[in-house]
Amino acid sequence: xxxxxxxxxxxxxxxxxxxxxxxxxxxxxxxxxxxxxxxxxxxxxxxxxxxxxxxxxxxxxxxxxxxxxxxxxxxxxxxxxxxxxxxxxxxxxxxxxxxxxxxxxxxxxxxxxxxxxxxxxxxxxxxxxxxxxxxxxxxxxxxxxxxxxxxxxxxxxxxxxxxxxxxxxxxxxxxxxxxxxxxxxxxxxxxxxxxxxxxxxxxxxxxxxxxxxxxxxxxxxxxxxxxxxxxxxxxxxxxxxxxxxxxxxxxxxxxxxxxxxxxxxxxxxxxxxxxxxxxxxxxxxxxxxxxxxxxxxxxxxxxxxxxxxxxxxxxxxxxxxxxxxxxxxxxxxxxxxxxxxxxxxxxxxxxxxxxxxxxxxxxxxxxxxxxxxxxxxxxxxxxxxxxxxxxxxx
Numbered sequence: 001x002x003x004x005x006x007x008x009x010x011x012x013x014x015x016x017x018x019x020x021x022x023x024x025x026x027x028x029x030x031x032x033x034x035x036x037x038x039x040x041x042x043x044x045x046x047x048x049x050x051x052x053x054x055x056x057x058x059x060x061x062x063x064x065x066x067x068x069x070x071x072x073x074x075x076x077x078x079x080x081x082x083x084x085x086x087x088x089x090x091x092x093x094x095x096x097x098x099x100x101x102x103x104x105x106x107x108x109x110x111x112x113x114x115x116x117x118x119x120x121x122x123x124x125x126x127x128x129x130x131x132x133x134x135x136x137x138x139x140x141x142x143x144x145x146x147x148x149x150x151x152x153x154x155x156x157x158x159x160x161x162x163x164x165x166x167x168x169x170x171x172x173x174x175x176x177x178x179x180x181x182x183x184x185x186x187x188x189x190x191x192x193x194x195x196x197x198x199x200x201x202x203x204x205x206x207x208x209x210x211x212x213x214x215x216x217x218x219x220x221x222x223x224x225x226x227x228x229x230x231x232x233x234x235x236x237x238x239x240x241x242x243x244x245x246x247x248x249x250x251x252x253x254x255x256x257x258x259x260x261x262x263x264x265x266x267x268x269x270x271x272x273x274x275x276x277x278x279x280x281x282x283x284x285x286x287x288x289x290x291x292x293x294x295x296x297x298x299x300x301x302x303x304x305x306x307x308x309x310x311x312x313x314x315x316x317x318x319x320x321x322x323x324x325x326x327x328x329x330x331x332x333x334x335x336x337x338x339x340x341x342x343x344x345x346x347x348x349x350x351x352x353x354x355x356x357x358x359x360x361x362x363x364x365x366x367x368x369x370x371x372x373x374x375x376x377x378x379x380x381x382x383x384x385x386x387x388x389x390x391x392x393x394x
Contacts, residue, residue: 001045001048001049002101002104002105002108003041003042003044003045003048003101004042004045006104007038007041007042009104010041010097010100010101010104011034011037011038011041013100014037014041014093014096014097014100015030015033015034015037017092017093017096032079033076033079033080033083036072036073036075036076036079037076038072039072039073039075039076040072040073040076040131040135041097042072043071043072043073043127043131044124044127044128044131045127047123047126047127047130047131048120048123048124048127071134071138073130073131073132073134073135073138074134074135074137074138074141075138076135076138077090077134077135077136077137077138077139077140077141077142078138078139078141078142080093080135080139081138081139081142081143081146082142082146087136087139090132090135090136090139091132091136094128094131094132094135097128098124098125098128101124102121102124105120154199154203157199158196158199160192160195161191161192161193161195161196162192162196164188164189164191164192165188165189165192165193167188168185168186168188168189168192169185169189171185172185172186172189198266198270201263202336202337202340203336215260215340215343215344215346215347216347217256217257217260217344217347217348218257219255219256219257219348220255220256220257220258221253221254221255222253222254222255222256222258222261223252223253224252224253224254224256224261224286224288224293224295224368225246225248225252225286226258227256227258227261227262227265228246228248228265228284228286228295229246230262231262231265231266231269231284232244232246232269232284234262234266235266235269235270235273242273242278242281242282243281243282244269244281244282244283244284245281245282245283245284246284246285246286247283247284247285247286248285248286248287249286249287249288250287250288250289250293251288252286252288252293254288254292254293254368254370255370256348256368257344257347257348260344260347260348261295261344261348261366261368263340263341263344264340264341264344264345264366265284265295265297265341265366267337267338267340267341268297268337268338268341268364268366269282269284269297270337271297271337271338271364272297272298272299272362272364275299275301275302275362276299276300276301276361276362277299277300277301280299280300280301282297282298282299283296283297283298283299284296284297284298285298290370291369291370292350292367292368292369292370293367293368293370294365294366294367294368295365295366295367295368296363296364296365296366297363297364298361298362298363299361299362300361300362301361301362302358303356303357303358303362304354304356304362309354309355309356312338312354313338313339313341313342313352313354314339338352338364341364341366344366345366345367345368348368348369349368349369349371350366350367350368350369351366351367352364352365352366352367353365353367
């Protein structure tokens with residue numbers, strides 16, 4: 001059959017559309033996607049070989065039911081949702097497949113008379129529609145599961161600081177406790193409130209990012225050395241005590257949104273505290289040249305696998321934990337900190353990168369250009385409450 005004979009060529013062209021829509025796919029995701037696409041095409045070919053009755057075949061199961069993981073189109077829909085594309089892009093993928101196969105088939109000379117062309121075209125379109133329907137079901141199932149897991153994680157993460165506040169408030173209500181105990185309880189309350197503020201702030205930013213492209217920034221002249229110092233002070237006041245060394249060089253005065261840059265640096269510092277070696281010093285370097293400024297956060301500890309480095313800035317992706325993770329650290333399980341740091345860097349016309357190895361440690365670097373190109377998509381205004389929530393409580 002035409003599709004089977006040209007399977008690899010069609011898959012390569014179809015996969016090119018998928019890469020364009022989700023360029024941050026890891027190697028394993030790319031390989032899995034290719035297997036899914038082959039399976040979908042072979043299923044379409046088998047569907048066309050059935051005795052055509054004009055009635056779409058009835059599937060034996062619905063996405064989410066036992067045994068559906070083996071259905072290629074359902075697996076495809078789930079994988080594409082996990083890669084971060086939307087339903088519209090999913091439909092566009094199948095539209096591209098339809099156009100690719102029909103054009104190749106028509107110009108291959110494999111067609112016969114007009115009636116045969118019409119008959120085969122109808123059967124092919126019917127099979128593609130069936131595969132698209134299954135893929136959409138898998139997509140919806142995965143999206144629902146992801147949202148449920150996300151809400152569950154948020155509830156769990158908010159419960160921990162609320163429990164801390166509950167216990168500390170009981171201590172503060174007891175006049176028989178000494179001043180040191182009461183000060184310690186007050187510190188715990190402030191740290192718990194800051195943790196809740198960070199979680200809610202990340203959720204607000206993520207929700208706004210989903211509603212409109214880009215994180216809005218309001219650049220003005222600022223000294224990034226002062227921004228770095230403010231980020232260190234904010235993190236030191238709210239997290240488990242860790243030494244952070246600041247090193248600066250060059251002219252760090254730049255047009256940037258200082259609160260946003262502080263937010264990005266705070267997220268990177270939180271990440272280093274949570275996942276780095278608890279006994280090592282965290283290093284924050286700010287270095288400037290004529291082209292721009294590099295802000296990097298370094299920590300020792302377990303290396304991040306290469307496959308994870310490719311997708312670590314996507315929402316919901318968490319830095320793998322390891323032996324260096326301390327039990328007393330405050331979790332940031334929503335997996336939004338690095339995503340928001342990336343969006344802030346991109347909003348300034350810059351970028352963010354990561355390197356990690358057992359020998360050299362882990363380094364996240366934000367690069368900000370001195371000359372920022374005007375974005376074609378002008379971000380909308382930020383609600384006052386959202387801007388306020390983006391700042392850590394002192």
